[in-house]
Amino acid sequence: MGNEVSKKLLLQNQKQQFDEEGYVIVKGLLSAEEVAEIKNTFMKLHAGGPIPNCFSPVSEEEAKGDILKRYPRMMHPHRVNDLAMHYMLHPKVMDVLAELFGEEAIAAQSMFYFKPPGAKGQALHQDNFYLKVEPETCIAAWAAIDPADEENGGIMLVPKTNELAIECPHLADQNVSFTRDEVTIPEGMKVVPANLDAGDVLFFNGSVIHGSYPNKSANRFRRAFICHYAGISTTRIGQYYNPMYTRDGTPRMIKYNLDSGPCGEEFEEAAGPH
Template identity: 65%
Template structure:
């Protein structure tokens, strides 16, 4: 716990451990969300090699909105505001309670998800991050209200204690990524409804994904970061170095193998 900062109750921790996810309301104030929104919308005006590589022409955007607004990968490596919010004290304090130890930041992303854009098939994050021992935790911050109409995240409760599944191929007409993990028998995916400033924390083994944005004029923007615990000894090479809250680097052993499912399913980018 960090003195004076919001952390979780015992009930919150029990829910996270039982269900695999936790919604914390109002973690960020309107001014903070406005700073995140303004920063990433400004960054989206031009390509950033290795981070944001859109196709900026009207025809491409009409064909597929995600060509103009693809997800932004690792913006903390090129932008101080992204780094600031990835290491935000409120988020790091909650993560420390969830892990029972200091959290280390591994990845930042920004999703624009404009109207009509495809969703992302159900998957598990630690298939990609390969955190050892244990698993990663995601912090999914809603920059806009996220609901069923504009394609909010779907989570499958109680899959957090499952092993990593070998994925099947997703329907490319509905998912912009290629991997798909089936919902286990007897369980179902449920929508996580968030207001701007809310943060959804979820376990790296939890099955989750999203449907298409069915709205005509609403983005579903989100700032998403992944973390590992301080006791992590190994992580996928794409995610190193890790960062402590004070900005200092941690460089655990990295692995570049394809994980448990073979080379045909090796990939770097969750979510």
């Protein structure tokens, strides 16, 4: 599918920011009606209980005080739900991605994070450590379904780390992070918040260091629908991301990597989706 199907949605300075700093926020890319549809659908899915190979919530008693065990993230919901597939391939999202990649995008992964009050954050990491897109990198589209800020554990990122290679992680503090891998902030760089309103979409390069802190709010969820993409010219990806999908929903198989990536076998879990 060629670039002629895409529409220009970015301003010149937005594309420049993405190229220079590795990220850009597109305000109001999803309408209030679309945000409500996504929120309602995923809350109903959660209420329906476990979905094999997608998510496995447990009871309050089994969670033993860990709210994320009651509200775990959903992995690859596009494989089990038509609405998730629709929004993963949302025309406006695919249009922005075509501008950022300089070619049509193909979708690799969808996720839904509930992040209720009291939930842990996610240690700083780089997406392409997991996706292993070659020869270039992936891009994430992080759609805010609730307002996301520093109080409720909104996303944090390190500008200009898009210029870095993939860093090998160390073990994270699992008192504050539900994931175990963490990368170090490079000297001279700093973490900044990406505060978002519901319907805003944050796009960022697969080398950008990012993560989040715990949700410290009293009663605010920080729900987000997050998808990862590669350019249509991608030749390889991690083994858990096939089939990928073109804009019109056509499945596309890409050669996949079986190795553990640049950091050796000590982080073999990196081969799995995150």
